[in-house]
Amino acid sequence: MKYSEMNKEQLLNELKKERERYNYYQSKRFSYDMTRGKPAPEQLELSNEMCDIKYLGDFKAENGFDCRNYGILDGLPEVKKLMGDIMGVDASKVIVCGNSSLNIMHNILTKFMLSGVGGGCTPWSKLEKVKFICPVPGYDRHFTICENLGIDMIPVELKEDGPDMDLIEKLVREDESIKGMWAMPRYSNPDGCTYSDETIRRIANMECKAEDFRVFFDDAYAVHFLDNGPEKILNIVDECQKSGNENRAFVFCSTSKITFAGGGISAVASSKANIEWYNKYLFIQTIGFDKLNQLRHVKFLKDYEGIIEHMKKHARLLKPKFDIVLNSLEKELEGLDILEWSKPKGGYFISINTIDGLADKVVSLAKDCGVLLTPAGSTFPYKKDPRNRNIRIAPSFPSVSDLAEAVRVLCVCVKICSIEYYYDKL
Amino acid sequence: MKYSEMNKEQLLNELKKERERYNYYQSKRFSYDMTRGKPAPEQLELSNEMCDIKYLGDFKAENGFDCRNYGILDGLPEVKKLMGDIMGVDASKVIVCGNSSLNIMHNILTKFMLSGVGGGCTPWSKLEKVKFICPVPGYDRHFTICENLGIDMIPVELKEDGPDMDLIEKLVREDESIKGMWAMPRYSNPDGCTYSDETIRRIANMECKAEDFRVFFDDAYAVHFLDNGPEKILNIVDECQKSGNENRAFVFCSTSKITFAGGGISAVASSKANIEWYNKYLFIQTIGFDKLNQLRHVKFLKDYEGIIEHMKKHARLLKPKFDIVLNSLEKELEGLDILEWSKPKGGYFISINTIDGLADKVVSLAKDCGVLLTPAGSTFPYKKDPRNRNIRIAPSFPSVSDLAEAVRVLCVCVKICSIEYYYDKL
Numbered sequence: 001m002k003y004s005e006m007n008k009e010q011l012l013n014e015l016k017k018e019r020e021r022y023n024y025y026q027s028k029r030f031s032y033d034m035t036r037g038k039p040a041p042e043q044l045e046l047s048n049e050m051c052d053i054k055y056l057g058d059f060k061a062e063n064g065f066d067c068r069n070y071g072i073l074d075g076l077p078e079v080k081k082l083m084g085d086i087m088g089v090d091a092s093k094v095i096v097c098g099n100s101s102l103n104i105m106h107n108i109l110t111k112f113m114l115s116g117v118g119g120g121c122t123p124w125s126k127l128e129k130v131k132f133i134c135p136v137p138g139y140d141r142h143f144t145i146c147e148n149l150g151i152d153m154i155p156v157e158l159k160e161d162g163p164d165m166d167l168i169e170k171l172v173r174e175d176e177s178i179k180g181m182w183a184m185p186r187y188s189n190p191d192g193c194t195y196s197d198e199t200i201r202r203i204a205n206m207e208c209k210a211e212d213f214r215v216f217f218d219d220a221y222a223v224h225f226l227d228n229g230p231e232k233i234l235n236i237v238d239e240c241q242k243s244g245n246e247n248r249a250f251v252f253c254s255t256s257k258i259t260f261a262g263g264g265i266s267a268v269a270s271s272k273a274n275i276e277w278y279n280k281y282l283f284i285q286t287i288g289f290d291k292l293n294q295l296r297h298v299k300f301l302k303d304y305e306g307i308i309e310h311m312k313k314h315a316r317l318l319k320p321k322f323d324i325v326l327n328s329l330e331k332e333l334e335g336l337d338i339l340e341w342s343k344p345k346g347g348y349f350i351s352i353n354t355i356d357g358l359a360d361k362v363v364s365l366a367k368d369c370g371v372l373l374t375p376a377g378s379t380f381p382y383k384k385d386p387r388n389r390n391i392r393i394a395p396s397f398p399s400v401s402d403l404a405e406a407v408r409v410l411c412v413c414v415k416i417c418s419i420e421y422y423y424d425k426l
Numbered sequence: 427m428k429y430s431e432m433n434k435e436q437l438l439n440e441l442k443k444e445r446e447r448y449n450y451y452q453s454k455r456f457s458y459d460m461t462r463g464k465p466a467p468e469q470l471e472l473s474n475e476m477c478d479i480k481y482l483g484d485f486k487a488e489n490g491f492d493c494r495n496y497g498i499l500d501g502l503p504e505v506k507k508l509m510g511d512i513m514g515v516d517a518s519k520v521i522v523c524g525n526s527s528l529n530i531m532h533n534i535l536t537k538f539m540l541s542g543v544g545g546g547c548t549p550w551s552k553l554e555k556v557k558f559i560c561p562v563p564g565y566d567r568h569f570t571i572c573e574n575l576g577i578d579m580i581p582v583e584l585k586e587d588g589p590d591m592d593l594i595e596k597l598v599r600e601d602e603s604i605k606g607m608w609a610m611p612r613y614s615n616p617d618g619c620t621y622s623d624e625t626i627r628r629i630a631n632m633e634c635k636a637e638d639f640r641v642f643f644d645d646a647y648a649v650h651f652l653d654n655g656p657e658k659i660l661n662i663v664d665e666c667q668k669s670g671n672e673n674r675a676f677v678f679c680s681t682s683k684i685t686f687a688g689g690g691i692s693a694v695a696s697s698k699a700n701i702e703w704y705n706k707y708l709f710i711q712t713i714g715f716d717k718l719n720q721l722r723h724v725k726f727l728k729d730y731e732g733i734i735e736h737m738k739k740h741a742r743l744l745k746p747k748f749d750i751v752l753n754s755l756e757k758e759l760e761g762l763d764i765l766e767w768s769k770p771k772g773g774y775f776i777s778i779n780t781i782d783g784l785a786d787k788v789v790s791l792a793k794d795c796g797v798l799l800t801p802a803g804s805t806f807p808y809k810k811d812p813r814n815r816n817i818r819i820a821p822s823f824p825s826v827s828d829l830a831e832a833v834r835v836l837c838v839c840v841k842i843c844s845i846e847y848y849y850d851k852l
Contacts, residue, residue: 036496044494048485051718053477059470068470070462070687098524099716106711113540114551114575125540125551141713148710149540256713261496263718284574285532287567287682290525290719292477292689 002337003422011423018415022369025409030370032406037189037348038397039261039314046313047259050300056292057299067291074279075267079294083267085304086222087251088235094269095278098289101254101266105216106145108250108268111281112179112214113149117247118277121212124151124179133171133181135163137351137379137390139189142182142218146381153381154178158191162199165206172208180214185233187221190351190379190392192344194231204239204248215240217251223311224257225346226319230308237269246271255297257314257348258307265289265297321395324403325350332411338418350393351379357388358417365413371406428763429848437849444841448795451835456796458832463615463774464823465687465740472739473685476726482718483725493717500705501693505720509693511730512648513677514661520695521704524715527680527692531642532571534676534694537707538605538640539575543673544703547638550577550605559597559607561589563777563805563816565615568608568644572807579807580604584617588625591632598634606640611659613647616777616805616818618770620657630665630674641666643677649737650683651772652745656734663695672697681723683740683774684733691715691723747821750829751776758837764844776819777805784843785814791839797832 003011059068061076074080075096084094097104113130116123124130132146136155146153154171156163163183172178183203185195195203203215215236223230240248247270255264268278301307326343329352333339340353354362359376366373374392377383393410395403429437485494487502500506501522510520523530539551550556558572562581572579580597582589589609598604609629611621621629629641641662649656666674673696681690694704727733752769755778759765766779780788785802792799800818803809819836821829 038496041492041495044485044492047494048479051479051482053474053479056477059474066467066470068473068686068689069467070464070682100712100714103712110536110540114536144710256496260494260718262714263494263716284570286526286529288526288688290689290716292686293716293719 002335003419004337006422008423008426011419011426015416015419015423018412018419021412022365022416025405025412026369030405030409032370032398032402033372034394034398034406035372035374036397037257037394039257040317040397040399042317043314043396044260046310047300050259050296055296055299059292059295061291061295065291067295070287072291073282073286073288075289076291076294076298079265079298080267082298082301082303082307083253083265084269086253086307087219087267087269088233089237089251089269093237093272093275094267095275095282096265096267096289096294098266099254099256099262099264099293101218101220101252101256101268102141104252104266104268105142105218108278109145109149109151109216117212117214127177129177131175131178133163133168133178134381135182135184135188136381137190137385137392138182139184139218140378140383142216143381151179155381158188158193160193161196162193165199165202169202169206172206172210172213174209176209178208179210179212180216182216182218184218184220185236186219186231187224187344187347189220189347190342190349190390192342192347192349192351194345195233197234200234200236201239204236204245205243213248215249217249219251219253221257221347222253223307224314224348225311226315226322227345230311231345237271241271247274250274258301258310259297263293265294318396320400321398321403322350324400325393325395325407328404328407328411332408333414336418339414348394348396350395352391352393353389354391354414355389355418355421358421359385359388359391361417362410362413363391365416366410369409369413371409373410428761429845430763432848434849434852437845437852441842441845441849444838444845447838448791448842451831451838452795456831456835458796458824458828459798460820460824460832461798461800462823463683463820465683466743466823466825468743469740469822470686472736473726476685476722481722481725485718485721487717487721491717493721496713498717499708499712499714501715502717502720502724505691505724506693508724508727508729508733509679509691510695512679512733513645513693513695514659515663515677515695519663519698519701520693521701521708522691522693522715522720524692525680525682525688525690525719527644527646527678527682527694528567530678530692530694531568531644534704535571535575535577535642543638543640544699553603555603557601557604559589559594559604560807561608561610561614562807563616563811563818564608565610565644566804566809568642569807577605581807584614584619586619587622588619591625591628595628595632598632598636598639600635602635604634605636605638606642608642608644610644610646611662612645612657613650613770613773615646615773616768616775616816618768618773618775618777620771621659623660626660626662627665630662630671631669639674641675643675645677645679647683647773648679649733650740650774651737652741652748653771656737657771663697667697673700676700681727684727684736685723689719691720744822746826747824747829748776750826751819751821751833754830754833754837758834759840762844765840774820774822776821778817778819779815780817780840781844781847782813782815784847785811785817787843788836788839789817791842792836795835795839797835799836
């Protein structure tokens with residue numbers, strides 16, 4: 001029987017039962033952290049061998065370049081190919097950078113603010129208003145960059161095959177101050193959503209009032225599947241070229257969740273003109289990136305097939321963790337109509353929606369029982385979820401047995417908050 | 427006999443002699459590159475061992491942190507100490523970053539432009555004019571950053587113990603639009619000058635009309651001595667604190683010319699308030715820097731004494747190269763009054779001054795004889811040396827025997843240009 005169909009007495013009975021469970025869990029003094037999408041130690045061990053000096057050989061790239069010395073701003077040719085393959089973009093349209101793709105995004109946006117997108121367009125900082133479309137729920141660090149740069153964020157709902165394109169098309173056609181949008185096309189954070197071909201085509205083709213409209217395509221989970229292989233998506237750079245909006249999209253990826261988190265390499269792909277523009281800007285700010293780490297990566301991972309094989313090992317470690325969470329949710333909550341949850345085929349997160357208005361209460365109740373969840377609201381611009389319902393669960397770091405206990409706590413918290421909600425309504 | 431004392435016939439005789447030498451060298455089809463301060467392969471080999479996996483141990487920092495995972499934005503504690511020791515600043519005032527100190531300088535300046543220095547000061551991009559003091563000759567990449575950001579550069583002559591402080595004090599006292607200055611306090615690029623205690627004290631104490639005046643102290647060659655050990659300089663961060671201008675100075679260093687060029691780690695030091703400010707800004711733009719490379723560095727170099735021992739090995743390789751250049755110049759040109767040259771005790775360059783107006787001709791003549799020198803003017807803002815006399819020689823990369831030949835070519839070129847200069851005056 002659903003809580004929504006119970007009378008006060010029935011609800012009080014349920015509440016008593018769940019409170020007893022909660023008290024029992026609390027007495028066990030758990031300490032579980034499901035806040036961040038961090039790889040577990042077993043996953044990191046998959047790449048330990050990459051640190052063997054043998055992968056550096058004579059320290060030379062395929063073109064004979066000594067990776068221990070200055071030179072080559074845009075990345076070793078073989079690494080441009082490798083990173084291009086992850087994003088599905090030709091190596092000629094790729095620049096390999098340092099250890100952080102977030103840093104590339106920030107760097108490009110900062111340059112847009114200070115100097116504009118190039119081609120004589122006005123620097124965004126000189127405009128009265130700059131706005132960005134933000135599919136929600138989304139990645140908090142994208143939103144933090146916008147907030148820090150004073151870019152207004154317009155949340156747009158993310159559906160099963162990408163954001164609400166009807167709404168986005170209408171917004172960008174009418175408002176010149178909308179200068180760009182965020183997008184996580186594969187296994188998005190936190191929903192695990194993958195954009196359909198139609199969504200990507202519509203993003204590439206849509207008519208924008210701002211001629212300097214730019215899409216930041218963060219393909220952070222490009223090869224981070226949980227089953228047999230990554231979902232294929234349309235190449236946004238090609239689609240933009242076909243549509244005549246050739247400079248619209250920048251694509252980003254990194255190996256942070258392929259090899260080492262924060263010890264990997266990152267890359268950006270875009271049109272030829274954008275890549276030339278970014279190369280010129282990079283020349284101003286650095287002599288070059290760490291080519292030894294680039295060499296290490298390409299020798300260890302070899303090629304795209306090598307990456308897929310490597311990611312299968314990650315998947316074997318991650319899948320049981322996702323399964324335990326999903327199975328527990330299903331077992332405890334299926335049919336109760338008090339929680340929705342995503343069933344991701346990849347990425348690092350499970351996204352749950354409580355009854356409207358309960359997310360912060362659930363997070364707080366779980367915290368008091370030793371289970372740390374990402375703060376409610378984090379997946380929305382300005383940390384404000386207007387429906388106060390979305391919570392991001394990061395199951396990668398804890399062990400399977402810890403996860404089992406943590407999700408039990410979560411379920412009890414969801415139940416308690418939901419019972420109280422229905423009780424108050426009566 | 428000096429060329430300046432010769433008559434036309436004598437000069438023509440000299441010219442004929444030097445032209446014959448030049449033609450002879452030209453026939454040998456040399457190809458020598460003395461343009462960039464790149465370590466030689468033998469120097470890079472000194473650090474090969476650092477790439478051994480043994481230095482990573484269990485991948486843990488001293489505090490137990492797993493360097494393969496996300497976390498620790500400001501650097502491993504033991505690496506903050508190491509980099510702080512290089513700059514002579516306490517670890518609590520240090521942030522360890524990625525592979526490029528130039529990138530930190532650019533990043534901070536860009537933030538000043540967009541948001542100001544903090545504390546409610548106006549963003550520099552909102553001001554009509556922003557100017558920087560640039561000691562000359564100096565490092566071209568500092569000047570390129572300013573030029574790219576639209577910061578006007580005011581060249582100030584570099585003397586033996588630092589820049590002309592009388593002039594700088596006068597300028598900054600009177601002009602509010604002067605927002606900062608560049609400084610390379612040790613073995614400066616290209617002069618090899620080290621700032622005296624008095625110079626550093628005056629920089630820390632001088633009265634600036636702009637309350638948001640900032641000094642960029644690029645200590646790139648902090649431990650890059652050619653003889654027995656690095657010259658000691660006053661700690662600018664402490665001096666600024668003593669003088670009540672506590673947030674005035676940022677200090678930068680990297681291991682690019684200690685371990686691997688572009689494969690090292692970098693750091694910034696400043697006041698407590700500035701470091702907190704920069705940490706907050708870094709949080710917006712990255713999850714963290716490559717801690718595995720930080721760990722590798724500290725395990726390999728150990729401590730400050732370890733760095734000094736390591737730098738002695740570099741010095742043993744570099745000293746003969748500087749000596750061959752300096753000895754050749756002395757042998758061929760001493761007493762002729764046609765060339766001045768620096769006698770650096772460290773750093774990567776020898777700076778030469780031709781007779782006014784001849785630098786570009788010398789560089790061009792040498793190029794036609796297969797000897798590549800940094801383009802004349804490169805050591806000045808906007809690549810304009812008003813006296814057209816300064817040339818930067820980078821002796822680190824070529825072998826000693828190549829250098830011997832290259833400097834012979836250089837001397838002939840200086841002679842030819844100087845003879846023609848005096849001939850034309852008669």
